């Protein structure tokens with residue numbers, strides 16, 4: 001089986017925003033239209049600033065959950081898990097814009113696009129096209145700090161599998177039972 005997943009190494013990230021800008025450029029043609037739900041730009045990566053004693057950022061995006069509640073609640077089958085890749089995708093031909101999936105996602109990883117009257121999330125169509133041609137998502141490609149990776153968890157020789165084997169990492173909101181496939185590396 002193939003189970004594609006993302007890795008974000010918080011200990012290496014320099015918070016440059018290149019991944020966010022590249023997602024906006026590749027998947028939204030560098031659009032400057034707003035993303036009102038996130039109060040953010042049109043991109044599938046959300047930046048969360050934690051102003052605690054030790055300020056830090058989290059970069060959050062769709063976790064491509066093994067047990068995705070967005071798929072469970074979708075009344076039309078528009079949200080689905082692609083069994084050939086393990087990625088959670090949206091079939092826009094079936095979407096009726098009800099937003100159940102937006103509400104159901106515990107990560108708030110979806111935003112609603114009033115232009116197409118449908119939800120958006122990682123992975124965008126340009127990145128899906130890149131994957132189908134054996135390339136990496138743009139956010140992984142542009143990261144200057146090697147803080148991102150993407151690949152098959154079921155291949156022990158994939159870059160992501162090797163990095164996870166050599167790292168300490170967490171998965172977000174594991175208690176929700178979603179089995180996320182977005183790994184946050186916190187150190188070696």
Ligand code: SF4
Pocket residue numbers: 061062063064065068069070071088104105106107108109110121178
């Ligand atoms: S992170 Fe949210 S949108 Fe992505 S698969 Fe999980 S529940 Fe669905």
Ligand code: SF4
Pocket residue numbers: 073074075076077078079090094095096097098099100101102118119
């Ligand atoms: S907005 Fe579209 S993808 Fe989301 S639950 Fe409704 S029909 Fe499914």
Ligand code: SF4
Pocket residue numbers: 008012013014015016017018019020059142143144145146147148
């Ligand atoms: S491009 Fe890499 S270093 Fe820059 S914000 Fe994104 S993950 Fe962090």
